[in-house]
Amino acid sequence: MKNTFGNSLTVTLFGESHGPEIGAVLDGLPSGIPVDEAFIAERLRLRRPAGSISTGRQEQDPFRIVSGVFMGNTTGTPLAILIPNSDVRSRDYTFGPARPGHADYTAHIRYSGHEDYRGGGHFSGRITAALTAAGAILLDALRKKNVLIGTHVARCAGIDDAAFSENPAADLERLNASDFAVLDEKKGDAMRESITRAAEEGDSVGGILETMALGLPAGVGEPWFDTVESELAHALFSVPAVKGVEFGDGFALADMKGSEANDPFVMKDGKVATSTNRNGGINGGITNGMPVIFRCAVKPTPTIRKEQRTVNLAENRETMIIAGGRHDPAIVHRARAVVDSVTAIVLADLLAQRFGTQWLA
Amino acid sequence: MKNTFGNSLTVTLFGESHGPEIGAVLDGLPSGIPVDEAFIAERLRLRRPAGSISTGRQEQDPFRIVSGVFMGNTTGTPLAILIPNSDVRSRDYTFGPARPGHADYTAHIRYSGHEDYRGGGHFSGRITAALTAAGAILLDALRKKNVLIGTHVARCAGIDDAAFSENPAADLERLNASDFAVLDEKKGDAMRESITRAAEEGDSVGGILETMALGLPAGVGEPWFDTVESELAHALFSVPAVKGVEFGDGFALADMKGSEANDPFVMKDGKVATSTNRNGGINGGITNGMPVIFRCAVKPTPTIRKEQRTVNLAENRETMIIAGGRHDPAIVHRARAVVDSVTAIVLADLLAQRFGTQWLA
Amino acid sequence: MKNTFGNSLTVTLFGESHGPEIGAVLDGLPSGIPVDEAFIAERLRLRRPAGSISTGRQEQDPFRIVSGVFMGNTTGTPLAILIPNSDVRSRDYTFGPARPGHADYTAHIRYSGHEDYRGGGHFSGRITAALTAAGAILLDALRKKNVLIGTHVARCAGIDDAAFSENPAADLERLNASDFAVLDEKKGDAMRESITRAAEEGDSVGGILETMALGLPAGVGEPWFDTVESELAHALFSVPAVKGVEFGDGFALADMKGSEANDPFVMKDGKVATSTNRNGGINGGITNGMPVIFRCAVKPTPTIRKEQRTVNLAENRETMIIAGGRHDPAIVHRARAVVDSVTAIVLADLLAQRFGTQWLA
């Protein structure tokens, strides 16, 4: 479905990095969900570049909702959010040398030379602002249904954050209030230092995001092909720079024995639970009531100031490039807000499919 | 879309492990693709359990195509393949104790107690036979268009296979002719030994599959949300036991600098190429003409003979289980045929979306 | 979505007139719906040709359900129904002269010469047997939820049937028990006579089917683009020979004044109702709680024994054709079973989208 994702509940994205506006349309929403614009603004703020560890592009993201909300609540008809692109310096971008690791070349081939090449065009991370805003509405709605979602920078520039504690709900609350989402602030300081160092070198670093969703009822998802893993991975792999996704113990499960990897079922407070959670809350593609846990590998920002070998697409010959424009020495810490929104959209859709759209209201 | 996957070209799965027949419907096929039943049979053979390292369930998979083929070619109308379940021992399965790591519990909740619990029902790996058969038709069609797909057991029971060589086309050819798909036969022997040992312990092992697709033109895929990674991951995560998917260098990219992770563009034989392939042939979600490479983490088979703690779903109380029924001490080596078929289906769909359905014919 | 219809609940059709089997896959069913095979058989019988007014092709339609049912109830996983084609005389059909009014020519172009041309192949009315069987499961489920569906031959060969009475529930019950579905048996006798006369002339006649659905709650459907009219018309226009669909007073509304066409709202037994029903139970694309009423124009069977001018597709030159094979002098009376099934599928899908899939169980 190209730029639309979802089944019962869908999100459609449009816009280019240097066009006048970007936006998202949420369709299939229940009627009667309160829309808290301050919460959306806060989520956009978490995604926004900040200080020395981010791009110089500073936008206040003054979004406006032009449909689907009436008297503060969703109407159930399509909700369109628009965000103008105010701080655009198109002169920083000219067509020619393809930035390695970026979509300049593939966009050029995919769209037969008609792509808006300025700042990555429709491929730009800028578009995730619209995605973040749309997802914020569902993050908020899910929270009111006791489904809590949060993400931490589990690893950045080779530095590991602490693991989730015995009280993950408190962890998530703390993460969602934090500008640089780590469970161990000291590790966060070290990560920021590494990002600053990479920036000074004109280079960039990557990392791993770990997301948890608490409070999902058992029995959500489909066996084929819309497993919870399938739906989440589908959406996550469209977030720019995500190159790996794993659930529960993920790749580490490949080295375990069955007797280690299986999560024993136990009775807990009169309900079925598992005593470990190596499968990340999902069995056979369907939630089992335990926390859903997954990790995304985020590659280092491809746009760097270091000189790189590349091809000039206008002239079809090799050249060197030192990327102009403003850019981030890391995006992993900003991507957490995008990943939270994506997770909210996917889970809201799966819940709507299982229990009907109005379940969320 | 639940049990249907794809956009221009779709596959729909149906059937239960112990029902009379399983099947798949391929829709959106071009007309005029030759259908080679011997090739389908060969691909089913590669998926089938074999010898001491597999389940005792032995089925010849005598599939039949009941529609969509006329005079040896696809008609372009839906192609339905059916495979009878002949070797079924339903008495091995009774409802009650949920097998840890399996879908018994989640199926019970998802379907409100109406699930066919025998042998995993619709969640069974058995269903992948239909998927393998359907995908084989596209594997064959893609091969004729010079798009080659192949998978090796890159890791099993902690043992690494060799990496792809400088001649990946030859590697793929060899893998597709091999019953136990490794690039280094000695590593394969060691893996098989470990599998046998696990079987003797009543336990199971997992592994990692690495897949390569050669010959894809640049410019296939979508920026949002149907990136090549999104579409492949969506389908792959519905293959039972897959818990992680990564593209190119995947999770290892998280630890690199941008200057390391970016693949420099070069001119090669008058065409744009990259000198490294850390991004797995995909930039911005779209193929760049380099080999598409990804890895799937396959967890150890959940059904084991060792005693495990669990819950009896019929009585809602804790109990111990020693799984009855026949089972595999590893499925990673069998899953390669499934992953090849899934890959063929996804890539054929993406190619059809990009160039029109008849491109494949 | 080509051969798949529906959103939350989908039906996929496959098969050719002269292939070994035809079939349908229902996906997105709730778990726990009782499946009454005798009822399915009865609905297939109503669709089957009978006596002198129908084709000589006589099939018992011994369907089998190969998945998705366990212990007499739907499991919630895909339900596949297969019907073998037993009474096939392929020798009656050879490729060459295109039957006017039929899909021979368009299929030949659409599928680039690879179509199964025998008996209309995938375009054959034969495929409606699978559709009728799949829909019968939902007709039955809806009936248990007090949603009653029935169709009469409102017009055939220029003869009008009586209109629905003041007691439409009783009308529907009577129609569903009747082999030739009319409200006035005398009109039915006259219609049958006309059909027989047309058969004797080697010609065929058409007619109009009028369908009513009672008991639908208000508030089902979408404003854009999935209005109740849109969804029903989409499915109905894929029933072979349907060339017109109208809701409520349909085309007659075009000649009314607004003051005549508007159905006044009234309070009835404490609920909102309308005092007339010129809009066929649908306002703004959404059910208003009144009976949903629509009519389908069914053209005369294109396959006739009279000599017709046409083109030989194998030789690309004009020729004359006297259609071989068995054929019906009318299909309007048989199509009623197909239209009922189609209606049940569409309404069940719309209800599932509005209230969640399990609403039907």
Place this chain on the structure above:
Amino acid sequence: MKNTFGNSLTVTLFGESHGPEIGAVLDGLPSGIPVDEAFIAERLRLRRPAGSISTGRQEQDPFRIVSGVFMGNTTGTPLAILIPNSDVRSRDYTFGPARPGHADYTAHIRYSGHEDYRGGGHFSGRITAALTAAGAILLDALRKKNVLIGTHVARCAGIDDAAFSENPAADLERLNASDFAVLDEKKGDAMRESITRAAEEGDSVGGILETMALGLPAGVGEPWFDTVESELAHALFSVPAVKGVEFGDGFALADMKGSEANDPFVMKDGKVATSTNRNGGINGGITNGMPVIFRCAVKPTPTIRKEQRTVNLAENRETMIIAGGRHDPAIVHRARAVVDSVTAIVLADLLAQRFGTQWLA
């Protein structure tokens, strides 16, 4: 898919009658289609109310395209068009009495009291401005591929327009240049007189639109369920006030013999054609290369100034209503621009599915 229509090429609508902006997103466009803003403005003008025969609401529809166009051509990424609602008098609308024939009541039930009830909200004909603008881009693209689309008011207030002439291409050209689209201007004058008279009575009239699409290649469409009729009817029945759709001779076919209804195939200029076109250019759901012809029944505008019986939804009791707000005594003549756009969207999508998206570029 709710507010999204299409397969390869989709349109998504959002907005409310009295919200700040309405809009549409076109996705799946080929790259490189020239976008002629003057042509879009002209199509919006044809849809706009004009003079005494239309509502007093006068909007210049100053649309803006915020994405998907670069240097005057489509980029191939989503194209979003926005139109502000400038001339809004919300005070004319208060919640309470449901307008008969309108969606006030059904919207109230569908959205559980959260609907934006002002001016029909998301159900308003106002939304068709966005649809008209989006479709105009495809109307223009199709015209450049020699696919011509046009619509006339075939009947209004009981007055019939002339039929298409022997030179339909010239007819379409003339219609597309005409503000009140009739083939016989005198009939148009009479229609306008009737509309004015109805307006004076505080009442409204309906009519029938007849649309022709010339130049479609044979072989477009699907047998099940996406026949050309199915796709067109699906989209057309979501245009407000359309209550009937028929193809070719439509309902009149029900009274014909097969020998009359069948269009004989003939060879014409070395190509297969039909000597009559009673099937409206479609056999078996697929284009046969002849003009595609269909008619839509448009009911009289439900909002009238005459006193009508209704229910006050706020108080759940019967009342009388004299509709406030501005309204049209007829919309059939304005709907022609909407129907042309809808037709262009559907046909472009079908062509893209058949020949690949880039066919249009």
